[in-house]
Amino acid sequence: MSFRAIAAAALILSMPDASPAAPLAYPVTATVPQTDVLHGVTVADPYRWLEGDVRTQKPVADWVAAENRVTQAYLATLPGRDALKARLTQLFDYERITLPEARGDRLFFRRNSGLQNQAVLMLDDGTGASRVLIDPNMWSKDGATALAEWSASPDGKRIAYAVQDGGTDWRTIKLLDVDSGKVMSDDLDWVKFSGIAWNADSSGFYYSRHPATPRGKDFVSAVYDHSVYFHKVGTPQDADTLVYASPENRGYYNIAETSADGHWLVIRSSTGSDDTYEVRVKDVTDPDFALFTLIAKRTDDWRFVGNIGTSLYFVTNAGAPKYRVVAFDNITHVPRDIVPEGKDTITGAHLVGDHLVVTALHDASTAVRRYSLDGVPQGVVALPGLGTATGFESGPGTGQRTSNTAYYAFTSYNAPTTIYRYNADTNASSVFAAPKVAFDPADFVVEQRFFTSKDGTRVPMFIAHKKSLDLSKGAPTLMYGYGGFNINVLPAFQVDALSWMEMGGVYAEVTLRGGGEYGAAWHDDGKLLKKQNVFDDFIAGGEYLIASGITPKGGLAIQGGSNGGLLVGAVVNQRPDLFAAALPAVGVMDMLRFPLFTEGRTWTDDYGDPADAVQFRNLYGYSPYHNIKSGKDYPAILVTTADTDDRVVPGHSFKYAAALQAAKIGDKPHLIRIETRAGHGSGKPTSKQIDEIADLWSFIGYWTGLTRK
Known part of the structure; x- marks a missing residue:
């Protein structure tokens, strides 16, 4: 059957009866005589034509329109929908604030006043007052263009931020000058599943991108060749430096991170969904230090925590199904245990001043424990109840230490997300932002x-x-x-x-x-x-x-x-x-x-x-x-x-x-x-x-x- 005939058939429909319980008449969806023989089994796939990109395949777009008409007509018959x-x-209309990023005296965070379609990026410069930096609600009439990933430079003077249009995973990274409020000319395209990792002097950042993909294939075709680049502020994308690619493993996702003190670049390569294969590190302050393969061809999970000098901390399930915290000293391949595996599953670790804060799951609810940098237990971090705590990221401190202050969020089914300020030296929490709800x-x-x-x-x-x-x-x-x-x-x-x-x-x-x-x-x-x-x-x-x-x-x-x-x-x-x-x-x-x-x-x-x-x-x-x-x-x-x-x-x-x-x-x-x-x-x-x-x-x-x- 031709696509024209498919489109015509898809438009045949009738409206439902006024009663929600009445049988429905659906659009007639055309079938095609598609079969595949897979491992000796004949598999029919009569609706394969519906795999087409709805943006470019008119028969698919017509089918979508026909199905939506039937669905919306049916939903209109349901009782109580308007109420x-x-x-x-009313319930959505409350202030929501995300975990802040601290850069010196400056705090950056996202805020939704309640019914805004998209959260707004805010700056608190230490005076107690906050101002708008980026308002994505101005970007499109339908509110479907969003501020996605973002990161403030170490000096707090620039924001690298990603624009997401219409819910796609593709991103464009842009730059904002914080003091002037002006968007800079830097536009980085073909970005997907990327971090934004600034270097120590705020002159640029590492990010990940794919090669350009032709329209019509960008939303459907498999994507490969995810590579790490360095972008220098104020330069065009074609001048970016390729830092790492994996042509021998074209399906890898390569993600860059930098340590809080700016010394270390860490690139984690994985298949993207489950097993992590390789970790490479580089001391970026040493021009003679080449990327060093710290973890090669492993099926274990390795998550970078941070560093104390030349000791690199990771959370891993290597030899520990419920995870442990380890440190690699002086770039050796053999790590030492910091926090061994326990009864609860470790989900993260964070260096906060002279302490290590570890989050774990006890029967799928968060528990937080504090340790010395060498793993000596220092008690628990008290939480409001049964729920989930996330965050504990610390901003840059002095020398080889991060700040002793971090922020975390706590939430549960009956507890809207509250942001807390945490002092690791005193092991004390105070409310930073608590919502008022209806x-x-x-x-x-x-x-x-x-x-x-x-x-x-x-x-x-x-x-x-x-x-x-x-x-x-x-x-x-x-x-x-x-x-x-x-x-x-x-x-x-x-x-x-x-x-x-x-x-x-x-x-x-x-x-x-x-x-x-x-x-x-x-x-x-x-x-x-x-x-x-x-x-x-x-x-x-x-x-x-x-x-x-x-x-x-x-x-x-x-x-x-x-x-x-x-x-x-x-x-x-x-x-x-x-x-x-x-x-x-x-x-x-x-x-x-x-x-x-x-x-x-x-x-x-x-x-x-x-x-x-x-x-x-x-x-x-x-x-x-x-x-x-x-x-x-x-x-x-x-x-x-x-x-x-x-x-x-x-x-x-x-x-x-x-x-x-x-x-x-x-x-x-x-x-x-x-x-x-x-x-x-x-x-x-x-x-x-x-x-x-x-x-x-x-x-x-x-x-x-x-x-x-």
Whole structure:
């Protein structure tokens, strides 16, 4: 069938009945006779044409428009949607401040006054008053152009900042002169997954970029040749110096960092998703010091902490599944232990003055401990409660020491993010910025429970709800999960979760295998040929919520994004009877073709490579797109993605939604909501967030039986 015919077919649609429960008439999505023979198995892929770039392929754009019309018409029939949007607007309307960067007497931080689409970069020059440096809300009418990564120079006189347009992972780095407020002429393009690492004298910085990519391939094609460059302030990009490239490993991501004292350049090379392979270091104050390979061809994780003179500190899981802190002295290949592996999983370490501050996870909640620079225990850093603490980055101090002052953030499901100033010498914290919110945190309760998965593994789950909620008969519940890539899912305040709890629902978050909450073994038990453990954990979590009486039968909704979207798609196929509604967001839905697009090749560390026969059979066995079971009654499903998602390309969700709508899986709605001028999630304007949450919660609220009072 021609693309013209495909486009015409995609536009055939009808509007839903006024009742949300009425069966839907979906757009007719054309199919193509596409099959592949993979390892002796014939695999049909009738919706492959939907992999096309929505910006350049008109048939795909027409299909997107047709699906959005059906979805928006259906969502308009749902009760309580306008009231929910109004309440979300109230809840979002509070001041939010990010962790500051200290440069001498100057503090730089981002601030959102409440309903601004994008946070604004601010400067506090030590007088107690702050002023606006960069306001991205002025950059576009729709608010979809965001301030992404940024870094202040050591002297505090310049800001290097990245511009993100429409949610894409691509960036353009620009420079701001702080004192004059003028944007300089330096524009650095084709930047993706890059740090901004200034040199000691503030004359320039290190960053990472790809070669230029032609339009039409920049949002879809696999990208290679990620290289580190040095940019000298005031010069054009074509004058930048290539510092490190890996032509023998074109798929590596090469990220540069510099030490607080400006002496050391550290370049970490990895496949980008799981295993770290190489670490190179250079004393930039010594012109005769060439890049030195400190870590070569390792499958361990190595994270640079900082330095004390010629001692370089790292956090690593080499020989320590729950991580340890080590130091390399005088550029030797053999490190010495500073903080050995313990019962809790170490997530980070920070040099703050004459102390080492180490964050760790105890049953997926943060614990913070203080040590001497040689690892002698010096007690704990007191936190407000069960939750997550991040930060503790210290600015430049004097000589070989960093400042004794750092800032950290604390958050939990019922505790909006508060910023604290921390003095490592006195081990004391004080509030730097605390939000004023339109609810009382004391009205909500957070607890942690444990349940048993299919293979007997003990799995934690956080459960949060209003204290006044009567659970004697259970309450509609939203269960969230991720489970992959060694990523920790930790307690954090989220307006969307709070609004669900305000409506009378329970919010549950499962600490699935595949994450890093319990170290390398926990991660390894949820990847490659053991990926099914993640799905089993999530299913067991849902069964526990119902069996314990927290959730009534027919009252469970599930949600996950990216790798979590894969999770939701897989468990719905495996246990459609367990769930009332499902929200798979920006998911990896075609497990046979994911390595072909943008960053997908880097995910084979966690998923396996479909080019391998054994891994293929495993992937094919749970791939959401390929395992939709006609003849089963599926829950209500609202797929979400975005037209410029160049992390998990929207073709995954397009194909999955088309297959759902074509299958005989019952009369509940199986819709897709496709955001425009948005990507994988970062940089999404506040207004778009509010609209999306109102749509999602009204959808699952209806199908779980939750009613708003």
